[in-house]
Amino acid sequence: MRDDKIIICRCEDVTLADVKRCLEEGYTNFEDLKRQLRVGMGPCQGQTCSALIQREIAKFTHKAMKDVPIQKTRPLIIGVELRAIKDGAIDES
Amino acid sequence: MKANQVIIGAGISGCSIAYHLAKKGMKNIVVVDKSYLTSGATGRCGAGIRQQWGTEANCILAKKSIEFFETAKEELEYEGDIEFKQEGYLILATDKPELDRFSKNVKLQNSLGIPAKLLSVEESLKIVPYLNTSAFVGATFCQTDGHLNPFKMTEAFYLAAKRLGVQFFFFEEVKEIIVENNKITKVITDKHEIDTSVVVNAAGGFAKEIGDMVGIDIPVFSENHEILVTEPIEKIQGPMLMSFTQNFYCQQVPHGSFLMGRSTPNQVHSHDISSSWSFLDEMAKTICHIAPKIGELRVIRQWGGSYNVSPDKQPIIAEAENLKGFYIACGFSGHGFMFSPMTGEIISNMILNRKNEISPDLFKLNRFSEKELNAVEQSVV
Numbered sequence: 383m384r385d386d387k388i389i390i391c392r393c394e395d396v397t398l399a400d401v402k403r404c405l406e407e408g409y410t411n412f413e414d415l416k417r418q419l420r421v422g423m424g425p426c427q428g429q430t431c432s433a434l435i436q437r438e439i440a441k442f443t444h445k446a447m448k449d450v451p452i453q454k455t456r457p458l459i460i461g462v463e464l465r466a467i468k469d470g471a472i473d474e475s
Numbered sequence: 476m477k478a479n480q481v482i483i484g485a486g487i488s489g490c491s492i493a494y495h496l497a498k499k500g501m502k503n504i505v506v507v508d509k510s511y512l513t514s515g516a517t518g519r520c521g522a523g524i525r526q527q528w529g530t531e532a533n534c535i536l537a538k539k540s541i542e543f544f545e546t547a548k549e550e551l552e553y554e555g556d557i558e559f560k561q562e563g564y565l566i567l568a569t570d571k572p573e574l575d576r577f578s579k580n581v582k583l584q585n586s587l588g589i590p591a592k593l594l595s596v597e598e599s600l601k602i603v604p605y606l607n608t609s610a611f612v613g614a615t616f617c618q619t620d621g622h623l624n625p626f627k628m629t630e631a632f633y634l635a636a637k638r639l640g641v642q643f644f645f646f647e648e649v650k651e652i653i654v655e656n657n658k659i660t661k662v663i664t665d666k667h668e669i670d671t672s673v674v675v676n677a678a679g680g681f682a683k684e685i686g687d688m689v690g691i692d693i694p695v696f697s698e699n700h701e702i703l704v705t706e707p708i709e710k711i712q713g714p715m716l717m718s719f720t721q722n723f724y725c726q727q728v729p730h731g732s733f734l735m736g737r738s739t740p741n742q743v744h745s746h747d748i749s750s751s752w753s754f755l756d757e758m759a760k761t762i763c764h765i766a767p768k769i770g771e772l773r774v775i776r777q778w779g780g781s782y783n784v785s786p787d788k789q790p791i792i793a794e795a796e797n798l799k800g801f802y803i804a805c806g807f808s809g810h811g812f813m814f815s816p817m818t819g820e821i822i823s824n825m826i827l828n829r830k831n832e833i834s835p836d837l838f839k840l841n842r843f844s845e846k847e848l849n850a851v852e853q854s855v856v
Binding site for chain 2: 424
């Protein structure tokens with residue numbers, strides 16, 4: 383199957399070909415790929431793509447997967463509406 | 476190894492300085508960063524660019540920088556998309572005294588050629604229809620303000636600088652700067668020793684620590700400013716919305732997400748960039764008050780970044796008075812991204828002994844010790 387038909391990040395429609403092109407350009411850590419391609423920035427927060435990309439980085443840099451850091455995990459765990467956060471807030475003022 | 480200049484920091488300022496120096500013919504320039512490209516404040520910023528300021532110095536920096544951004548894609552021969560849009564900043568006044576202050580700001584901005592104007596509540600609603608009309612009494616708007624993607628803009632400077640021969644060392648940390656007989660002789664990193672007589676401190680949140688390495692006390696501090704992003708939706712908002720008294724900024728980026736941030740009152744001075752529940756809570760309350768419709772959006776991520784703050788909320792762009800060859804570009808107080816073209820222009824001219832159009836006195840390091848301080852910038856979130 384062609385690399386440009388393989389979707390690595392479903393949130394942002396990033397293909398394996400996109401990832402490989404960025405690796406070739408010298409962006410060989412997850413944080414760089416995230417900023418170039420938006421992988422890990424969509425609603426799933428990298429839950430789908432991070433292991434797939436970690437494997438591509440490991441292959442490209444000849445490292446073990448365990449030695450390839452993935453993106454920083456940030457809150458929130460799932461998407462929450464702003465007004466739900468507001469309504470649930472305790473107003474201490 | 477040897478270098479003519481060592482630039483510390485590969486954020487937008489360091490990359491712009493490297494590009495401007497190389498473009499003016501300098502060879503053998505090295506940029507050192509302790510992490511990846513845009514890993515510091517640049518990659519964490521709110522992606523806005525504006526000219527609506529309350530001090531002359533900030534207005535001029537901003538205006539000339541936007542003129543650069545308007546042709547940056549061509550000038551830097553960048554193949555990607557810097558996502559530049561000029562749909563304005565709509566800055567809300569929440570009471571009469573603030574509106575009066577804005578009126579003075581607009582006069583200053585207009586006198587410098589910045590096309591800002593005062594708007595009534597009704598006129599503001601024509602630009603952003605879903606504003607809560609009881610939340611503000613008027614606004615100012617400048618169409619040529621807007622948005623720019625920080626990752627892509629920095630990459631554009633970075634790639635252009637690389638093509639001109641600049642070397643970038645990532646994941647490499649400056650440990651020591653050697654000064655002998657009041658002259659810089661060497662920069663020592665955890666991987667190289669670089670002989671050089673010129674160092675540019677563009678270290679953002681860590682600029683003070685770099686100053687300390689050469690015994691120069693830079694009167695800046697770092698503090699965490701938090702920000703969040705929502706899920707992307709179809710385009711509903713053109714301009715950046717902002718209020719100083721309500722303490723927020725909020726824009727829809729071309730990708731469709733809304734970015735919004737606010738400052739934390741009485742924030743401790745530190746390098747902390749963690750995310751807090753209280754920010755999320757306050758941000759949600761603020762935006763639901765100003766624009767209830769935006770409250771329907773889901774937050775997908777929040778993060779923090781360092782503002783590097785100077786006493787008058789305006790940058791230090793200078794050669795140290797007590798150490799020739801030590802150049803400083805810091806203290807942008809949250810606005811280093813939008814001023815970056817001018818930062819590169821001014822520092823490169825200083826290094827090459829060329830005259831700058833804008834008076835360097837406005838940005839000199841020792842201005843804070845003088846009796847007459849610059850006007851302090853009030854238009855800051």
